[in-house]
Amino acid sequence: SQTIHQWPATLVQPVGSPLSLECTVEGTSNPNLYWYRQAAGRGLQLLFYSVGIGQISSEVPQNLSASRPQDRQFILSSKKLLLSDSGFYLCAGNKARSSGANVLTFGAGSRLTVL
Amino acid sequence: DQQVKQNSPSLSVQEGRISILNCDYTNSMFDYFLWYKKYPAEGPTFLISISSIKDKNEDGRFTVFLNKSAKHLSLHIVPSQPGDSAVYFCVGGEIQGAQKLVFGQGTRLTINP
Numbered sequence: 183s184q185t186i187h188q189w190p191a192t193l194v195q196p197v198g199s200p201l202s203l204e205c206t207v208e209g210t211s212n213p214n215l216y217w218y219r220q221a222a223g224r225g226l227q228l229l230f231y232s233v234g235i236g237q238i239s240s241e242v243p244q245n246l247s248a249s250r251p252q253d254r255q256f257i258l259s260s261k262k263l264l265l266s267d268s269g270f271y272l273c274a275g276n277k278a279r280s281s282g283a284n285v286l287t288f289g290a291g292s293r294l295t296v297l
Numbered sequence: 298d299q300q301v302k303q304n305s306p307s308l309s310v311q312e313g314r315i316s317i318l319n320c321d322y323t324n325s326m327f328d329y330f331l332w333y334k335k336y337p338a339e340g341p342t343f344l345i346s347i348s349s350i351k352d353k354n355e356d357g358r359f360t361v362f363l364n365k366s367a368k369h370l371s372l373h374i375v376p377s378q379p380g381d382s383a384v385y386f387c388v389g390g391e392i393q394g395a396q397k398l399v400f401g402q403g404t405r406l407t408i409n410p
Contacts, residue, residue, distance in 0.1 A: 186340070214396065216397075216398075218400075224402060225301075225303075225386065225400045225401055225402035225403050226341070226386065226400040227400075228397055228398070228399075228400075231397060241397075270338075272340050272341070274340075276396065282328060282329060282348060282392055283328075283329040283331060283346040283348070283390060284390050284392075284396035284398065285331065285343050285346065286343070286398060287343075288340030288341050288342070289340050290338075290339055290340050291338065291339065291340050293338070
């Protein structure tokens with residue numbers, strides 16, 4: 183079965199500092215990978231998705247970037263954090279289909295607080 | 298543009314009773330819908346799905362109903378248990394392309410003993 187590992191689990195960073203959140207996948211080859219953000223009191227917003235190594239699609243203009251250096255590795259980065267980057271970041275990968283549905287497996291999340 | 302809307306941010310239900318969580322959507326291209334459950338400080342976990350060509354799918358205590366003409370779906374939990382207390386996300390998806398999922402804002406369900 184597919185497992186998504188994310189780290190760090192919690193991060194407190196000053197405004198203007200860089201960011202790197204890492205996500206690795208176990209149990210699946212060539213998965214689609216996704217970065218979501220959950221801001222306080224809001225739903226999950228898709229930030230980036232990747233269908234393969236080096237292939238990144240951005241969903242919303244923002245201060246963040248993503249990279250996929252290996253099949254099972256997905257990294258979320260920023261060169262200079264803003265206060266508005268605070269939130270709960272979730273990495274997800276797709277699993278086997280359930281009646282055609284793309285059932286995603288999520289990691290445990292990374293809580294980022296920018297001060 | 299909020300393609301998937303969960304208009305009730307919270308819901309409180311007595312243990313043993315039925316919980317009904319509602320969801321509306323605007324994108325008629327969705328091929329399927331999912332419900333995810335999320336505990337605090339954890340990632341969401343998949344609960345149940347329904348294809349857009351069906352009007353009902355049942356799995357144990359969980360049943361999802363889809364009314365395509367009204368662009369409305371609902372999740373029924375019966376009987377409700379304290380462990381069901383969580384945030385529930387309604388999700389729409391398309392089979393084509395990268396299969397991006399669109400999440401609603403979530404409804405916080407609290408089951409009272």
